[in-house]
Amino acid sequence: MEKKYEGTIKEIEDRINEGRLKPGERLPSVRRLSKELQCSINTIIKAYAELEKKHRIYSVPKSGYFLVGSHQSSNSSPKELIDFSSAGPDRSRMPYRDYQHCMNQAIEFYKEEMFHYSEPLGLEQLRQQLSKQLQDVQVFAPPERICVVSGSQQALDLLISLSFPNGKDEICTEQPTHPSFIQSLTSRNLKVSGIEITNQGIDFTRLEQIFKEREIKLFYTVSRFQNPTGYSYSNHERKKIVELAQKYDVYIIEDDYMGDLDTKRKADPMFAYDPSGRVIYTKSFSKVLLPGLRLGVAVLPEALLDSFTRAKFAADVHTPVITQGALEIYLQSGMYKAHIQKLRRYYKKKGTLLKKAYLEHLPPEAGFTGGESGFYSTVELPERMKGKHLADHLIHKNVLVQDATAMYLPKYRKENRIRLSVSQVKDKNITLGIEKIGEGIRELLAKGSSLV
Ligand SMILES: Cc1ncc(COP(=O)(O)O)c(C=O)c1O
Known part of the structure; x- marks a missing residue:
């Protein structure tokens, strides 16, 4: 039997697919939606949490939930999500x-x-x-x-x-x-x-x-x-x-x-x-x-x-x-050997595309490590820009990246790094994604983003 919150997720997804909810738009408050759908507040909270996990929506403290996407694109169809934050291998390449x-x-x-x-x-x-x-x-x-x-x-x-x-x-x-x-x-x-x-x-x-x-x-x-x-x-x-x-x-x-x-x-x-x-x-x-x-x-x-x-x-x-x-x-x-040979070529190509995109689209204030890897690399942000701020900012551009703070021991912590994994990003989206990251860094620089 379908659980109540699953029905709620379906209802919200239908609204998105039918264009009744637009990218970047605020979702109804938990209280309002619970009245509208005649279910408990807990059901709505659970449904929103699930949609957040699927990266369909995101929450802004004290403001509510928003549909992933940019405000500018509200008249066009929802843009594809470019996910540099998923650290696992490409699903389509797993045997x-x-x-x-x-x-x-x-x-x-x-x-x-x-x-x-x-x-x-x-x-x-x-x-x-x-x-x-x-x-x-x-x-x-x-x-x-x-x-x-x-x-x-x-x-x-x-x-x-x-x-x-x-x-x-x-x-x-x-x-x-x-x-x-x-x-x-x-x-x-x-x-x-x-x-x-x-x-x-x-x-x-x-x-x-x-x-x-x-x-x-x-x-x-x-x-x-x-x-x-x-x-x-x-x-x-x-x-x-x-x-x-x-x-x-x-x-x-x-x-x-x-x-x-x-x-x-x-x-x-x-x-x-x-x-x-x-x-x-x-x-x-x-x-x-x-x-x-x-x-x-x-x-x-x-x-x-x-x-x-x-x-x-x-x-x-x-x-x-x-x-x-x-x-x-x-x-x-011998299946492993054959599989690995194909994988090597596949991930190497992603790495090459990534490095080229970094060189072309990152502003001079930012650096990068490991451009060749078909999996991980980091972008070093200007000294006073927090990785977390940039990650939050990029959600509005349909780009997901990971703040790298948790990859340091407390004593060595640096807050101006983000990690990107290209393993699950389609080749055609790598350049576009890096372009948007470069744009995001420039925007925060212009706003004077600071560590405090
Ligand atoms: C560098 C490195 N070593 C080891 C591991 C652990 O891998 P496993 O899934 O085999 O436990 C990871 C996981 O991502 C990793 O990034």
């Missing part, structure tokens, strides 16, 4: 059908595994396949050192709490970095040092100083397509990071979450410069397959295998066997 076949097969092949608990580190057959597949990105590791995790985030979250052989207790991370890692750090109240990452990478003198002066147990780094900056280290930089880690007895977590998408086939992971175990390598299947599978991999040093296995067991016993079995079949059949 849902192929994976469905693999899941169906896995239910048969791995039936026996369903009747008992399985290995904490993952199915043996999958770890063998992963060992082969990782060689494509220059990671040579035996199946015994490979652990299947419920999303690479799980590996990161478990690793930061483990004791390391160097006996140190502080974590060093790039700033900014992705929100889930920030959550891991802050929710555990760990000792953390940050190092700024810009479009020039990191300052090696500063990194050495941190390694030298502080008790750094591990350095967490995203070696390519960093989230949010989109930065990728050169081979030279990767080698230098490994050398500094060796010199000061620091471990490295190399998060290579999208390594498969790199078109530069000569790019080495940091792992290749020290396969002995100083570099812990992680990768994700969320961006290249389906995020809902929650599948990731960690390559661990011998010295951490035991404590990691116990932590993984304590967290969720093991990653579900059917999704693991399906991945084994997907890798083994």
